Amino acid sequence: MSSTMHMHGGIGESIKRKEDGRFLRGKGNYVDDHVLPGMLHMSILRSPHAHARIKSIDTSAAGAKPGVIAVVTGELMAQHKLAWMPTLSGDTQAVLATDKVRFQGQEVAAVIAETKVQAEDARDAIVVDYDVLPAVISPDAAKAAGAPLIRDEKEGQKDNHIYHWESGDKAKTQAAFAKAAKVVRLHTFYPRCHPAPLETCGCIADVNPATGKATIYMTSQAPHAIRTVFALVTGLPEQNIRIISPDIGGGFGNKVPVYPGYVVATAASLLIGRPVKWIEDRSENLISTGFARDFHMTGDLALDEKGKMTALRVHLDSDNGAFFSDAQPTKFKAGLFHIVTGSYDIPTAHVTADGYYTNKAPGGVAYRCSFRVTEASYLIERLVTNAAIELGLDQAEFRMNNFIQPEQFPYTSATGWVYDSGDYPKAMNVALEKLGYDELRKDVEARRKKGEVTGIGIASFTEVVGAGHGAEFDILGLRMFDSAELRVHPTGKAMLRMGVKSQGQGHETTFAQIVAEELGIPASDVAVEEGDTDTAPYGLGTYASRSTPVAGAATAMVSRKLREKARKLAAHLLEAAEEDLEWERGKFFVKGSPDRFKTIQDIAFAAYTNLPEGMEAGLEGVHYYDPPNMTYPFGTYAVVVDIDKGTGQVKVKRMVAVDDCGVRINPMIVEGQIHGGLTEGYGIAFMELITFDSEGNCIGSNFMDYLLPTAWETPKFEMGETTTPSPHHPLGAKGVGESATVGSPAAYVNAVIDALSPYGITNIDMPVTSDKVWAALRSKGVTE
Numbered sequence: 001m002s003s004t005m006h007m008h009g010g011i012g013e014s015i016k017r018k019e020d021g022r023f024l025r026g027k028g029n030y031v032d033d034h035v036l037p038g039m040l041h042m043s044i045l046r047s048p049h050a051h052a053r054i055k056s057i058d059t060s061a062a063g064a065k066p067g068v069i070a071v072v073t074g075e076l077m078a079q080h081k082l083a084w085m086p087t088l089s090g091d092t093q094a095v096l097a098t099d100k101v102r103f104q105g106q107e108v109a110a111v112i113a114e115t116k117v118q119a120e121d122a123r124d125a126i127v128v129d130y131d132v133l134p135a136v137i138s139p140d141a142a143k144a145a146g147a148p149l150i151r152d153e154k155e156g157q158k159d160n161h162i163y164h165w166e167s168g169d170k171a172k173t174q175a176a177f178a179k180a181a182k183v184v185r186l187h188t189f190y191p192r193c194h195p196a197p198l199e200t201c202g203c204i205a206d207v208n209p210a211t212g213k214a215t216i217y218m219t220s221q222a223p224h225a226i227r228t229v230f231a232l233v234t235g236l237p238e239q240n241i242r243i244i245s246p247d248i249g250g251g252f253g254n255k256v257p258v259y260p261g262y263v264v265a266t267a268a269s270l271l272i273g274r275p276v277k278w279i280e281d282r283s284e285n286l287i288s289t290g291f292a293r294d295f296h297m298t299g300d301l302a303l304d305e306k307g308k309m310t311a312l313r314v315h316l317d318s319d320n321g322a323f324f325s326d327a328q329p330t331k332f333k334a335g336l337f338h339i340v341t342g343s344y345d346i347p348t349a350h351v352t353a354d355g356y357y358t359n360k361a362p363g364g365v366a367y368r369c370s371f372r373v374t375e376a377s378y379l380i381e382r383l384v385t386n387a388a389i390e391l392g393l394d395q396a397e398f399r400m401n402n403f404i405q406p407e408q409f410p411y412t413s414a415t416g417w418v419y420d421s422g423d424y425p426k427a428m429n430v431a432l433e434k435l436g437y438d439e440l441r442k443d444v445e446a447r448r449k450k451g452e453v454t455g456i457g458i459a460s461f462t463e464v465v466g467a468g469h470g471a472e473f474d475i476l477g478l479r480m481f482d483s484a485e486l487r488v489h490p491t492g493k494a495m496l497r498m499g500v501k502s503q504g505q506g507h508e509t510t511f512a513q514i515v516a517e518e519l520g521i522p523a524s525d526v527a528v529e530e531g532d533t534d535t536a537p538y539g540l541g542t543y544a545s546r547s548t549p550v551a552g553a554a555t556a557m558v559s560r561k562l563r564e565k566a567r568k569l570a571a572h573l574l575e576a577a578e579e580d581l582e583w584e585r586g587k588f589f590v591k592g593s594p595d596r597f598k599t600i601q602d603i604a605f606a607a608y609t610n611l612p613e614g615m616e617a618g619l620e621g622v623h624y625y626d627p628p629n630m631t632y633p634f635g636t637y638a639v640v641v642d643i644d645k646g647t648g649q650v651k652v653k654r655m656v657a658v659d660d661c662g663v664r665i666n667p668m669i670v671e672g673q674i675h676g677g678l679t680e681g682y683g684i685a686f687m688e689l690i691t692f693d694s695e696g697n698c699i700g701s702n703f704m705d706y707l708l709p710t711a712w713e714t715p716k717f718e719m720g721e722t723t724t725p726s727p728h729h730p731l732g733a734k735g736v737g738e739s740a741t742v743g744s745p746a747a748y749v750n751a752v753i754d755a756l757s758p759y760g761i762t763n764i765d766m767p768v769t770s771d772k773v774w775a776a777l778r779s780k781g782v783t784e
């Protein structure tokens with residue numbers, strides 16, 4: 001092995017995460033850690049009502065409180081044309097309410113004071129006179145005749161309907177249903193939940209009165225897109241706006257939208273001429289910022305007499321809250337939900353979606369998923385298990401008989417997706433083997449005979465990640481490409497800057513590994529920097545597991561660009577023809593003379609010291625990568641549960657997770673991502689619920705009520721993998737960050753339904769709590 005072939009931290013090596021050194025020591029650098037000279041603090045007054053007209057706001061007592069610099073209301077914002085702002089879905093959202101409040105927790109006024117405590121005290125002295133209106137808290141209520149009109153300020157808005165959207169072939173699907181031997185229906189609700197990152201949202205806006213430059217430290221997953229939105233909203237020239245996203249303590253989709261707090265803090269800093277910090281508390285985060293899901297779905301699956309799926313029909317009502325504000329590719333109003341045919345070769349499908357305004361906080365963010373893929377995956381996987389149960393077929397076998405087969409890739413789905421690659425039977429087989437499925441099934445039957453309640457659940461999910469090809473995917477018209485800029489310094493060390501932004505996924509490690517693989521510079525010598533719009537190349541940010549498929553590809557491509565220049569430099573140094581050189585990771589050598597070589601470090605030095613005639617100095621470049629297609633990771637998850645008939649308590653005995661995300665850059669990080677997702681999936685399946693009472697009061701506004709899983713509840717995970725590289729990704733990689741959150745809830749619930757199916761129970765909506773299971777059993781006359 002040559003000197004350059006020692007451990008580089010290239011692709012496939014489970015090197016430790018570089019960033020953990022600071023995170024584990026409590027030395028992370030989050031927004032709230034920043035203290036700027038002269039910094040003021042902002043606190044937001046929020047509506048106690050879900051729906052109410054504002055009669056008056058009296059700020060006089062608040063303004064007189066100690067330390068108060070300003071009290072900002074919607075009226076003041078309106079004077080600067082900032083009372084409303086555009087959302088990432090092309091709707092409008094109130095920054096500070098002027099006319100009505102439309103959800104509990106909506107921003108009504110803000111106090112800017114010398115200290116946080118002073119700001120909070122003064123906030124509590126603001127007096128608002130409300131005229132309370134009836135609240136609309138579900139799509140059914142939103143569409144009911146005579147429902148209160150929530151968005152009465154929108155010209156032409158006559159009801160609470162936001163959009164109608166369709167995908168697939170209606171006539172063909174109807175015809176297939178007419179011929180079906182059997183139709184299985186599932187109506188299910190994917191409840192509202194919250195991404196609940198440990199670090200809440202916040203910012204420090206620092207508008208320099210001398211230069212006019214606005215520097216905004218922000219917990220944003222998409223800093224460049226935010227910069228552009230800010231330029232459009234405020235009218236500030238874009239070069240005078242600098243968004244800095246420092247370390248982020250979890251995002252999961254919660255930190256994609258633009259929140260009113262950011263806009264008010266920036267306006268306040270501009271008007272006052274001092275930096276203004278706003279950091280949400282936990283309850284503010286849980287009641288007012290980007291919720292997820294809240295989809296009411298009905299699926300019909302048509303089958304022929306042999307148990308082959310022949311058609312799928314789906315309708316969903318989406319509860320978007322008071323403002324349609326989640327990021328949304330403009331072509332796909334229901335996000336990527338129409339991937340709902342999943343892993344199955346279903347000849348025809350028709351999907352309809354309607355979005356509704358309700359008096360709830362704006363929701364529907366891509367919580368660790370690609371724009372509503374989780375809901376789709378849940379629906380099809382629950383429907384398939386229910387169909388197997390109804391037909392008396394084995395869940396695994398039924399899936400196997402209906403999978404898209406490996407030789408069918410690239411596969412065009414009934415709703416128009418072109419799946420790049422997949423081998424679903426293989427992932428299923430690995431899972432079944434790990435599980436010891438045949439024996440386990442017999443064991444389940446034997447135990448049922450003894451009166452025990454036990455079951456196995458399977459979910460074979462297909463994901464779609466890596467938005468996206470810019471021709472089809474955009475946010476507010478911005479094409480969803482991404483970027484990487486690589487600078488190799490004279491001493492052979494490098495700086496990689498990217499348009500994406502890690503929130504804990506380990507980008508500083510994995511993207512350095514891509515450079516190590518492609519250019520041979522050890523990963524430890526590559527610094528990765530993200531999140532500063534003044535220095536990073538433009539990108540659309542990190543969500544929907546797009547970093548590896550898009551920015552990872554950009555990193556490989558820019559490294560390859562530099563390798564081409566390195567070849568020219570090596571030829572010059574070795575006095576050889578370029579075509580006589582061969583590349584081995586980290587060096588060029590003369591073909592047939594492996595002793596005549598130049599390392600990438602020698603070459604980097606030469607790029608600044610010893611150039612061939614006419615060559616530009618330096619070894620650096622940038623690449624903007626617009627992928628030709630999405631990537632389609634997949635997997636099979638299997639769960640075994642036991643249920644206590646006396647209490648309804650569900651115990652997850654086993655959880656087997658087989659994932660295929662193509663080539664794994666850092667297998668340890670991939671496993672960590674999957675562990676996180678399986679835990680989130682467990683929380684959603686069994687514990688987490690944001691709900692509302694009939695007046696629109698949010699129930700679930702703190703961690704005593706909103707139950708996140710801890711190490712205590714989390715089951716043990718048994719991991720497996722298959723590797724089906726993406727044919728179009730330069731490294732064969734697919735995304736993985738979200739897969740387990742997308743794939744696992746159905747596996748957990750399917751296990752519960754399998755256990756309860758002998759009693760005729762075929763559905764329990766999430767979260768599957770003991771009381772629901774207990775009540776379902778009792779409704780069928782089952783007692784202890």
Ligand code: CDP
Nearest residue numbers: 505510545546547548664665666735736737
């Ligand atoms: O966009 P986001 O970072 O959330 O998701 P991702 O692209 O799926 O990546 C999550 C983490 O897993 C990153 O550190 C990736 O580099 C890593 N990963 C990997 O090592 N190999 C893959 N095939 C996919 C992701």
